[in-house]
Amino acid sequence: MKKLVLILTLTFSYVFSFAQCTPNSLYQDSTSGTWPDTIQNLPHVTQGAAYYTVIDIKTPATLIEAANGDSSQTQIDTVIFGFPVSEYIGHWPVDSMILVQVNGLPAGISMDCNTGPSCSFPGDAVGCANVLGTTNDPIGIYPIEILINVFTHGTLSGIPVNTDIYSATGSYESIDGYKIVIDPATGIQTFHQEDFTLFQNFPNPFAEKTNILFNSPKSTNVEFSVIDMFGRIVFSEEIAANRGVNTYEFNNNLSAGIYMSVINNGEERISKPMVVAEK
Numbered sequence: 001m002k003k004l005v006l007i008l009t010l011t012f013s014y015v016f017s018f019a020q021c022t023p024n025s026l027y028q029d030s031t032s033g034t035w036p037d038t039i040q041n042l043p044h045v046t047q048g049a050a051y052y053t054v055i056d057i058k059t060p061a062t063l064i065e066a067a068n069g070d071s072s073q074t075q076i077d078t079v080i081f082g083f084p085v086s087e088y089i090g091h092w093p094v095d096s097m098i099l100v101q102v103n104g105l106p107a108g109i110s111m112d113c114n115t116g117p118s119c120s121f122p123g124d125a126v127g128c129a130n131v132l133g134t135t136n137d138p139i140g141i142y143p144i145e146i147l148i149n150v151f152t153h154g155t156l157s158g159i160p161v162n163t164d165i166y167s168a169t170g171s172y173e174s175i176d177g178y179k180i181v182i183d184p185a186t187g188i189q190t191f192h193q194e195d196f197t198l199f200q201n202f203p204n205p206f207a208e209k210t211n212i213l214f215n216s217p218k219s220t221n222v223e224f225s226v227i228d229m230f231g232r233i234v235f236s237e238e239i240a241a242n243r244g245v246n247t248y249e250f251n252n253n254l255s256a257g258i259y260m261s262v263i264n265n266g267e268e269r270i271s272k273p274m275v276v277a278e279k
Helices: 165-169
Strands: 049-058 075-080 082-089 094-103 109-113 121-122 126-133 140-156 159-165 173-183 209-216 219-228 233-241 244-251 257-264 270-274
Touching: 049 270, 094 109, 140 165, 159 165, 209 219, 209 257, 219 244, 233 244
Parallel strands: none
Antiparallel strands: 049 126, 075 082, 094 121, 094 140, 109 126, 140 159, 140 173, 209 244, 219 233, 219 257, 257 270
16 A cells, blocks of 8 residues: 555644634545645745644445555455465555654644544544744745554454554655645745736734735736635635736734635635734
């Protein structure tokens, strides 16, 4: 099994230092998957600014689900009473999944989970992990590698077996493709003029008003909305966007906390976290 998939989505918490995410029960009936996927990826980080996002996790129920349906990865070769045996173990349950390590995070950015620092989740369950902190690392793209271990049990030729992926293979499962992009603290990050792009709002955090900057590859109507930590739309307005970089001033009448600013041109939907400070 070379690919185990976490389900990622964005949720929010008001307190950075003691952020406690709440698993999203909407994903309980889903098969293991990833929101956002590696194409949409994680929100950008701004140098020197507080960063917070949440990874909601739906763990696989069985080893065949963990292997994305690839039965060739769910055969185990062993020796029973001196005879070589190859048996299918795809139906074995996932007892638990543990986040072992995250490689590539920028300095100052860390991860913890609603289940504690060990980030241990039972199979066929939802959980969440906080990704938070402040970094002054150079601007650029930081690829992230997530290493996990999966614990399982079953029987081989009638003999009970309890094992885990690392014990069985000598290596952890690796999830690749996610990245964190660090944007400069001031100015607009590099972008292509033909891309629909949302820049980090400034100032951020803010108490009364902030500027929303986005690039539109054509003149069109764009919907700007603000989503709170419970996923509710608390503000929405249609903007007549010009081709190129647009600036929209958002006057805040929201309670202090963390929100998502979202723009949608009917073809693409882009979001970024923004922080409302106490007035």
